[in-house]
Amino acid sequence: MTQQLKIPATYMRGGTSKGVFFALHDLPESAQQPGAYRDALLLRVIGSPDPYGKHTDGMGGATSSTSKTVILSKSDKADHDVDYLFGQVAIDKPFIDWSGNCGNLTAAVGAFAINNDLVDASRICENGITQVRIWQANIHKTIIAHVPMRDGMVQELGDFELDGVTFPAAEVKVDFLSPVGDGAVLPTGNLVDTLVVPGEGELQASFINAGIPTIFVNASELGYTGAELQDDINNDEQALARFERIRAYGAVQMGLISDIEEAKTRQHTPKIAMVAPASSYVASSGKRIDAADIDVQVRALSMGKLHHAMMGTAAVAIATAAAIEGTLVNLAAGGVARQSLTFGHPSGTLQVGAAVNMLDGQADVHSVSMSRSARRLMEGWVRVPEPELD
Incomplete structure (x- = not known):
């Protein structure tokens, strides 16, 4: 040739x-x-x-x-x-x-x-x-x-x-x-699960199957504020390895894989994200974000690195989790079911909306909406x- x-x-x-x-x-x-x-x-x-x-x-x-x-x-x-x-x-x-x-x-x-x-x-x-x-x-x-x-x-x-x-x-x-996706919004049936990860002990986690399978953990349990920017995570190889280990064990508990080794060939899913209550911070662009302008902080990793903003599919999972009372996202956002939510991410903020009905303790997600360009x-x-x- x-x-x-x-x-x-x-x-x-x-x-x-x-x-x-x-x-x-x-x-x-x-x-x-x-x-x-x-x-x-x-x-x-x-x-x-x-x-x-x-x-x-x-x-x-x-x-x-x-x-x-x-x-x-x-x-x-x-x-x-x-x-x-x-x-x-x-x-x-x-x-x-x-x-x-x-x-x-x-x-x-x-x-x-x-x-x-x-x-x-x-x-x-x-x-x-x-x-x-x-x-x-x-x-x-x-x-x-x-x-x-x-x-x-x-x-x-x-x-x-x-x-x-x-x-x-x-x-x-x-x-x-x-x-x-296939199965229920809450794949384990629980709003919050105990996720056991070697080296981490027991972590609280909410597993959400909407938009893209996502594992939510509390930033505070990992020693973070939830207002971190890319360099705070991506320049720390130990931190990246830690998040990947948590993601692998979470994927097994979600039923997506049967062994943590399979996570190496499934890098795109699930996502892992950490959540924290609203706080003021300076975004990567230099723009100041006031705590009053957001409902919750979310930081998500994609393909082993902290994302510079937020994946659209993970935003679907965030909106869904916020609308279900008792998930970690919902609790970090104040504990009240929300049909609309504004969250902070490394580059700024994003507003998402979700139409979710609870039927006999099960979440029925009709739609999630957002604006992009x-x-x-x-x-x-x-x-x-x-x-x-x-």
Whole structure:
């Protein structure tokens, strides 16, 4: 092979993440089906595995927020427009995790689908809001993206500001419908569990299965305030190893894996997050956040590192947990069931809403909503060497 493959692609920001978007029919025929060839191709597009941790020879940004790929196709599901498949690409390992969704990039799915003729023209409005019905193929859930339109074109520019994103853009409202994964919202049946972790002893934990499986622990039990920024955690290898150990044992207790060793090949799920009561702090941008402006502090890790803002799917779990009285998130937020919540994260704040009904002690999550933004950064072709399979 002397020439690179040339594949149509779009580089997009969605929420506080960005990734390389493909239409399924544009991929080489061997990559239109899941398997080793597709994974090898997408790893090479991103530039993984990279022992230098830089993604210099690929489109990735060497962080969990920027090491992402998306494949979209017209949906064959009734009452849906587009199928959305997300791949979280490991940075230093030859591995793509297909086990969960990316809530942030969801905000860009509707725009890409419209711009690439994946939505029937009869459903696209000239001016106003086009609702794109998304089938999230990783977790088999429905998401509605409310995409602003002007003169028949996706409106990307606007004055909506999202903490964690430098420049304003048009607001995209996203509704995650029935976001609970396989099983119950509370997979163990408990609001708070005792999680036994070697080296940690007994920790309180709330396991939430909504948006993305998430393990919530109290920041104070780990010796943190809950107002930490990225450098406070990510520059401490012992702290990162500690969080990963807790995540692995929590994954077993949630029933996601049978042995802690399996966590090494399941980096995207579950997430681990620590919670604390509202407090004042200075965000990574230098913006001061007053305790009165938030209901709770949440810090979450993604792919082994503290996230610079908040994963959209973890925000779904936060909103769900806050609406269920007695979970650690709910208790940290004051102990009152909330249909709307504003939480603090390293880059600022985010407001989320949840419609949750309690029936015979069981939580029925109808939907979780939040506002994000999205923008095309580049479109054209990505060049990539033909994958070499062992």
